[in-house]
Amino acid sequence: MKEEIKKKKLQRKKWRIIVLSIIVIFLIVLIAPPALNKIVENKVKEKLEQLAPVATVGFSSIHANFFASSLSIKDLSIRFQPVTSDSTHHHSLNFSKADFTGINFLGVILNKKLLINKLKLEKGSINLDLFLLDKKDSFPNLLSRMLFKNISIDHFETDETNVWNHTGMENKLLLRGRINIDDININSSLQSSFHFKAVQCNVTNVDYTIPSLNQTVQIRRLLLDSRSGMLRIDSLKITSEKVSDPKIAETFISSVQISKLDVLKLEDKKLIAGTIVINKSNAHIFNCKSIQKKSKDESSVDVDLNQPFSEVSIDSLVIDHSSLNFESAFANNLGTKKKDFDMMHLKNFSIRHFLIKEATVKVTSKNSNRLTIDEIEIANLNKSINSSFNWSSLKCNISDINYFIPGAYRTVQINKLIADSKKKLLRVDHLKISTQYSKFQYGRMLGRQADYIKATVPRIEISDLDFKQLLQKKVVADKIEIDESKIYFFRDRRLPRQLKEQPMPNGYLDKIPIEVRVNTLKINNASILSEEFPKSGNESGYLTINNANISMSPLLNHPGKNDPAYSNTHVEGSIMNAGLIEATIHAPLTKNTYFIRGAIKNMDLPKLNPSAENLGKFHIESGVLNFLEFHFTATKEKATGEIIGEYHNLIIDRLKEKNGETKVAKMPTFLLKHLIIPKNKDKSLNVKKRTGKIDYKRDPTRVVTFYFLKSLLSGIRTSFTLGFLLPE
Secondary structure (H helix, E strand, O other): OHHHHHHHHHHHHHHHHHHHHHHHHHHHHHHHHHHHHHHHHHHHHHHHHOOOOOEEEEOOEEEEEOOOOEEEEEEEEEEEOOOOOOOOOOEEEEEEEEEEEOOOHHHHHHOOEEEEEEEEEEEEEEEEEHHHHHHOOHHHHHHHOOOOOEEEEEEEEEOOEEEEEEEOOEEEEEEEEEEEEEEEEEEOOOOOOEEOOEEEEEEEEEEEEEHHHOEEEEEEEEEEEOOOOEEEEEEEEEEEEEOOEEEEEEEEEEEEEEEOOOHHHHHHOEEEEEEEEEEEEEEEEEOHHHHHHHHHHOOOOOOOOOOOOOEEEEEEEEEEEEEEEEEOOOHHHHOOOHHHHHOOOOOEEEEEEEEEEEEEEEEEOOOEEEEEEEEEEEEEEEEEOOOOOEOOEEEEEEEEEEEEEOOOOEEEEEEEEEEEOOOOEEEEEEEEEEEOOOHHHHHHHHOOOOOEEEEEEEEEEEEOOOHHHHOOOEEEEEEEEEEOOEEEEEEEOOOOOOOOOOOOHHHHHHOOOOEEEEEEEEEEEEEEEEEEEOOOOOOOEEEEEEEEEEEEEOEEOOOOOOOOOEEEEEEEEEEOOOEEEEEEEEEEOOOOOEEEEEEEEEEEHHHHHHHHHHHHOEEEEEEEEEEEEEEEEEOOOEEEEEEEEEEEEEEEEEEEEEOOEEEEOHHHHHHHHHHHOOOOEOOOOOHHHHEEEEEEEOOOOOOHHHHHHHHHHHHHHHOOOOHHHOOO
């Protein structure tokens, strides 16, 4: 009985303990959360207050849930003032609500680490100070005041947020959109303090001006997903402005699409991507002279080619339907020097496939230069830090090239240029060279004698061309062929002649700004018309060479030790469609000594009257030059050699000008017909009487073609007994 009573007492005691425990637990559950939540809220407020004066944080309420590991701040506002002594420049951030979930409150309370599973900001408005953005010191100052050594956020996202910038009293919308960032880690003790693993964003209405460069970037929409490596930009516009000048640059791109972009590498200045497609770009550069002046005179602005990336690796870059227009530009401002490329300290630059389609390039100033790129395709374009740009293959199709040669007043037009490095082929279709002024205006404008030139060339083809040598300013090829060119020269002899020393043929080759190494140069079926207006007289004279064929082998302008000692040139053609000329020039490549041998055959001499009458002041009544063989050696000083001729029925009248009319000079004509020039010189005549000695001193101020022609004429003069009486 006593045992039963004892057991009942124990049971009642146990129930009292259980009930009491339940009551205690209930009280703890009821009272502890608000208390703990209050502790957390107070601790958060305390931490936020410690950010002052660099950052001032305001809110309408803070709600914490210790057991749910969540924190909610309503009407969050942050005024960030990096320079505490200057209250005029600050950033401000405002959100209707900030939700923290999965937050480690023990880390917050113990002031060691801030670990957050998710941070969401709602209905945001961010106002950034343009002055502070340009200084780029806001973020480091914020890190120096950071309350936690380490902040880790698994997921960060914002609702649609408007970002503004302000300068004084003016506010400007920079962008609006949403952003998601995963695995954020901020560690103030590390040099690179901010890291993340993935980012997604969808922003619109981007409008940002970089103050120091006066550049404005505008984007209608930007989509980015780092996990898939996708970046898309729609309607990108970049303009450069200067307060005292009009716009000096403007670029518009319809869209940019990038796949397999390694976003995390961008932090290390590395652009690693799969395919980049740039659609419908249009770039205008204005007032290039202003740009050059800015780079020289304004030392505070660093204008060079220091690129934003130290490494570039792209599988494929495609530029589709683009245009580039330089307006009010000068050629010397658009040139790029080698030292400019040396400033591009790229550790690695690689584009496996580079394609430009449907592009136009224009340079508009006093004269307009332009071209249309139908297609340029380059494989494995690359550059290392210690090398120049290189590629494995190049293919291009360029049309409608129009280039004005600075200082020469001449324009070069090309209908189509085709190049293929795999086939080692370069072809130019329909080349045209024209002079800006008329044939009489050209010399008058220069104030001296000069060659007015018009030329058309249907086809130029370079075969077995080493394209990689072009980067070294070398043309190395097997053959250059020029077909059916038509060339017209005009010179006004009434103008003063420029007494400037003219080069010999090798000298012209030396003036070519690139090294040329070609096995054979061939000019096929060319037509040349040379017209001159005489110093005295009313009509010009002309000379034509038709069906001209020229073959030169080799063509070298900087011969080496292992190169051939001589270059041989063979020339043939029809003079005025009256007779044939053939000549061979044997020339040492390292000396200005030329061995010339050739012949003129079956020349109907009266057909030379358009030149003879107006330039030489004589008229050929009749005559056939059966042949004229010649050989002579020409140096920089003089030409020596001989001619041997045979002709029949040669009758020549000497002409004179009287009262503006051309008439026969009776006495000189009588002397020509009866004393100086025999009517016939055929093979029955002794060779010595048909031979003339060439001994002609060169005038270094005359072009080399004049020198060779005068040397030949000097031999003809001496072939006549009284040839010294003939006019020069």
